[in-house]
Amino acid sequence: xxxxxxxxxGRIYPKTRHNPGxxxxxxxxxxxxxxxVHALLGPNGAGKTTLVKIISTVLLPTSGTVxxxxxxxxxxxxxxxxxxxxxxxxxxxxxxxxSARRNLLFWGAMYGLQGRDLSKRADFLLExxxxxGRADEPVETFSRGMKQRxxxxxxxxxxxxxxxxxxxxxxxxxxxxxxxRNLVRELQSEGRSVLLATHDMAExxxxxxxxxxxxHGKVLLSERTAIASRALxxxxxxxxxxxxxxxxxxxxxxxxxxxxxxxxxxxGQWRGLPRSDEDVRPLLQWLVERDVLSARRSEPSLExxxxxxxxARGLAI
Amino acid sequence: MSRPAWLVQLAAGFRLQLAVTxxxxxxxxxxxxxxxxxxxxxxxxxxxxxxxxxxxxxGPGLIGVWAISLDVAASVLSIDRWGGQxxxxxxxxASLSLVVLGRILAVSAAGMITFLESWLVARAGFGITVPMExxxxxxxxxxxxxxxxxxxxxxxxxxxxxxxxxxxFQNSLSYPIYILGGIVVPISxxxxxxxxxxTAVYLYWSADLLRNAAGVAxxxxxxxxxxxxxGLAVAALAAGVVLTSRFERRLRVDATxxxx
Amino acid sequence: MSxxxxxxxxxxxxxxxxxxxxxxxxxxxxxxxxxxxxRLVLQTTFFALVAGYVGTRASVQYSLVGxxxxxxxxxxxxxxxxxxQERATGTLPLLAASxxxxxxxxxxRGLHWMxxxxxxxxxxxxxxPFVLRVPLPWPxxxxxxxxxxxxxxxxxxxxxxxxSLGLRYSGIAWLLLNLGYLPVMAFCGVNVPLxxxxxxxxxxxxxxxxxHGLLAVRGVLTGASAGVVVGQIVLELLVGLGWLIVASIMxxxxxxxxxxxxxxxxxx
Numbered sequence: 001x002x003x004x005x006x007x008x009x010g011r012i013y014p015k016t017r018h019n020p021g022x023x024x025x026x027x028x029x030x031x032x033x034x035x036x037v038h039a040l041l042g043p044n045g046a047g048k049t050t051l052v053k054i055i056s057t058v059l060l061p062t063s064g065t066v067x068x069x070x071x072x073x074x075x076x077x078x079x080x081x082x083x084x085x086x087x088x089x090x091x092x093x094x095x096x097x098x099s100a101r102r103n104l105l106f107w108g109a110m111y112g113l114q115g116r117d118l119s120k121r122a123d124f125l126l127e128x129x130x131x132x133g134r135a136d137e138p139v140e141t142f143s144r145g146m147k148q149r150x151x152x153x154x155x156x157x158x159x160x161x162x163x164x165x166x167x168x169x170x171x172x173x174x175x176x177x178x179x180x181r182n183l184v185r186e187l188q189s190e191g192r193s194v195l196l197a198t199h200d201m202a203e204x205x206x207x208x209x210x211x212x213x214x215x216h217g218k219v220l221l222s223e224r225t226a227i228a229s230r231a232l233x234x235x236x237x238x239x240x241x242x243x244x245x246x247x248x249x250x251x252x253x254x255x256x257x258x259x260x261x262x263x264x265x266x267x268g269q270w271r272g273l274p275r276s277d278e279d280v281r282p283l284l285q286w287l288v289e290r291d292v293l294s295a296r297r298s299e300p301s302l303e304x305x306x307x308x309x310x311x312a313r314g315l316a317i
Numbered sequence: 318m319s320r321p322a323w324l325v326q327l328a329a330g331f332r333l334q335l336a337v338t339x340x341x342x343x344x345x346x347x348x349x350x351x352x353x354x355x356x357x358x359x360x361x362x363x364x365x366x367x368x369x370x371x372x373x374x375x376g377p378g379l380i381g382v383w384a385i386s387l388d389v390a391a392s393v394l395s396i397d398r399w400g401g402q403x404x405x406x407x408x409x410x411a412s413l414s415l416v417v418l419g420r421i422l423a424v425s426a427a428g429m430i431t432f433l434e435s436w437l438v439a440r441a442g443f444g445i446t447v448p449m450e451x452x453x454x455x456x457x458x459x460x461x462x463x464x465x466x467x468x469x470x471x472x473x474x475x476x477x478x479x480x481x482x483x484x485x486f487q488n489s490l491s492y493p494i495y496i497l498g499g500i501v502v503p504i505s506x507x508x509x510x511x512x513x514x515x516t517a518v519y520l521y522w523s524a525d526l527l528r529n530a531a532g533v534a535x536x537x538x539x540x541x542x543x544x545x546x547x548g549l550a551v552a553a554l555a556a557g558v559v560l561t562s563r564f565e566r567r568l569r570v571d572a573t574x575x576x577x
Numbered sequence: 578m579s580x581x582x583x584x585x586x587x588x589x590x591x592x593x594x595x596x597x598x599x600x601x602x603x604x605x606x607x608x609x610x611x612x613x614x615x616r617l618v619l620q621t622t623f624f625a626l627v628a629g630y631v632g633t634r635a636s637v638q639y640s641l642v643g644x645x646x647x648x649x650x651x652x653x654x655x656x657x658x659x660x661x662q663e664r665a666t667g668t669l670p671l672l673a674a675s676x677x678x679x680x681x682x683x684x685x686r687g688l689h690w691m692x693x694x695x696x697x698x699x700x701x702x703x704x705x706p707f708v709l710r711v712p713l714p715w716p717x718x719x720x721x722x723x724x725x726x727x728x729x730x731x732x733x734x735x736x737x738x739x740x741s742l743g744l745r746y747s748g749i750a751w752l753l754l755n756l757g758y759l760p761v762m763a764f765c766g767v768n769v770p771l772x773x774x775x776x777x778x779x780x781x782x783x784x785x786x787x788x789h790g791l792l793a794v795r796g797v798l799t800g801a802s803a804g805v806v807v808g809q810i811v812l813e814l815l816v817g818l819g820w821l822i823v824a825s826i827m828x829x830x831x832x833x834x835x836x837x838x839x840x841x842x843x844x845x
Binding site: 343346349350353354356357358360361362363364365366368369372373486487488489491492493495496501502503506507 | 608611612613615616619620622623624626627628629630631632633636640748751752755756759760762763768769770773774
Binding site: 053081082088098154 | 322326404407
């Protein structure tokens with residue numbers, strides 16, 4: 001069974017006195033397989049958070065359907081809530097004046113846990129996310145990473161099989177982020193399915209088996225991470241380093257090469273674009289014969305895919 | 318041995334609020350200012366000959382419970398909304414009105430102490446001991462006032478969330494209620510046209526109950542006062558539950574529920 | 578030196594303009610009247626009714642006059658919240674770094690509440706005696722109106738002192754407001770005459786705002802001599818001046834200390 005099946009999901013925010021009308025999502029299809037970690041990639045405002053909210057029954061779609069483990073989010077939200085855990089990120093959503101333990105006890109009660117079961121579960125989760133030592137201190141004294149771990153514990157309080165993480169490692173230092181990702185891997189090994197909204201390429205490549213790229217409310221790409229780069233339609237390239245301008249010019253002149261472009265970074269880094277995949281080998285050979293031993297084949301990274309498809313939005317949002 | 322879901326949610330809200338208030342002492346401001354109110358009332362009563370001492374001692378207690386409930390009702394949902402907790406809450410199947418009620422109850426109950434403060438100010442500040450003829454009834458009356466205040470404040474909390482404008486009228490819900498509820502000055506001394514309006518205010522009935530419990534030798538309207546007070550409060554709560562689910566539904570549909 | 582003074586006036590004017598804009602943003606006429614003014618008028622009514630219940634008709638008028646005048650004090654004292662808000666918005670470090678004095682900025686912050694206080698007070702003073710059927714002696718009563726404006730001013734200065742405490746210690750703004758205002762309501766002759774209280778409390782009342790201004794108002798209403806009334810007005814003004822001087826010193830002190838100890842960017 002698929003964990004989440006979204007078909008043609010649309011979400012329009014109606015025009016009000018304070019906001020112009022906005023189409024947040026437009027005909028989105030998404031499939032989260034059982035036991036998979038799936039990246040939902042996109043820039044700010046792309047619709048990732050809206051989609052996560054719809055799937056977790058916090059928001060109703062204006063069109064389309066979403067099924068979570070076979071339950072429809074609009075018709076049977078209670079059943080969906082039982083199996084879904086949400087981890088929204090950052091500072092919001094925690095009662096900062098009270099302790100981590102009190103937060104968990106409260107949310108556990110909201111999910112129907114009580115008595116000894118509830119306190120045991122809280123203890124277990126605090127231990128699991130590494131907060132047991134600070135469990136009784138007010139959340140406002142926690143670091144960003146600790147708050148995020150508490151968010152995760154909160155999302156797991158009712159033992160959901162499906163988890164939505166909304167930019168969980170944003171604002172975290174690298175060590176904390178890596179530890180968090182290990183937690184996610186552990187969760188996956190327990191058979192849970194995870195939808196991870198992020199705009200961290202490395203994280204998506206590292207953790208996720210599939211990636212869905214979304215922008216302006218539309219799905220641009222939905223593919224296995226390993227082969228997502230194929231979506232660019234572009235094929236393999238040959239990267240090399242050289243200070244010899246004449247050599248670079250000659251590469252350009254080669255019949256089986258369409259162009260040579262400069263790569264980002266320090267000077268002298270080049271990328272040769274062969275006409276087709278078959279022309280990679282001859283180009284490599286040509287370069288090696290001329291002692292350009294740095295020549296190597298390369299595939300577009302997820303970051304390139306992202307940048308190419310989303311385009312140069314820059315700061316003009 | 319498992320408790321029913323509604324009780325679990327109510328208790329969870331109650332406990333959460335206890336923890337929050339412990340760290341946000343500003344919410345207990347009413348308890349600090351109550352003795353000054355008592356001083357004002359008592360000075361007036363004593364200056365003019367100490368008639369109706371019971372009324373001026375009981376009054377601040379009632380004012381305290383209502384004021385503190387109104388105060389927290391006005392803020393609990395809006396703080397949660399802008400703090401992101403409301404969003405998370407919508408992902409659970411718990412009842413928002415029950416949790417809000419539990420939270421307000423914690424504060425209303427704390428407000429009961431203002432009655433004791435009032436009694437102490439009379440005793441220590443002015444040398445007047447108000448004899449508690451029926452202490453058990455006094456406690457009952459205070460509890461009913463606290464519960465009634467919490468129920469009514471829950472209705473207000475959802476009203477505040479649905480309409481931005483209503484919030485500005487929050488200020489109008491204190492003194493008008495004190496007058497209409499006959500909290501210090503009995504309704505009988507006010508113009509006739511006010512009487513019917515007063516009977517719709519739960520405080521009118523619980524004020525009567527508390528006055529009788531504190532002073533009169535044979536409180537004969539206990540059943541009526543208790544029944545009316547609780548009845549009105551329950552009606553308010555029911556309306557609050559309805560409004561709250563409307564508010565929740567609007568949040569899910571619009572993601573705005575009346576605010577920009 | 579005159580350029581400094583012009584700068585001070587300009588600063589206060591700017592603050593006042595800003596404050597008015599803020600008030601416009603929060604209230605429409607309807608919400609102001611029914612959400613705020615009504616509440617204040619009913620507060621006066623409440624206390625007047627209490628006095629009538631335990632006393633006589635005369636007590637109603639006594640209480641009414643006192644509580645109507647004290648409304649001007651209540652609203653003026655909201656400057657405490659305004660000043661603390663100024664700190665919370667983080668402008669304090671910016672102000673401290675600027676070459677002008679910060680005192681006028683803070684002092685100017687809540688000027689519209691002074692005006693609002695006078696309006697509320699006058700509304701209660703003019704309307705309620707008719708409603709509660711204890712009419713005041715007009716046109717003599719009109720002399721009370723400028724006195725109420727004076728009370729509003731002196732209460733504002735008092736509020737500025739409390740506000741400076743709020744700048745220094747975070748989180749106590751509402752506490753300061755209430756603990757500053759309620760003693761005035763209790764001890765300054767608002768609900769019961771000064772003679773009701775023991776000597777130490779009378780001495781306290783002497784240096785609080787409202788006490789002398791209210792005596793002046795009551796003097797006007799009972800036809801006391803001009804000398805007596807003017808004497809009380811002068812006393813009230815002196816009280817206000819005293820609080821203003823203290824406020825000036827304290828605000829300056831708090832900001833200097835903040836610069837020295839690095840506590841300026843602490844948000845309240």
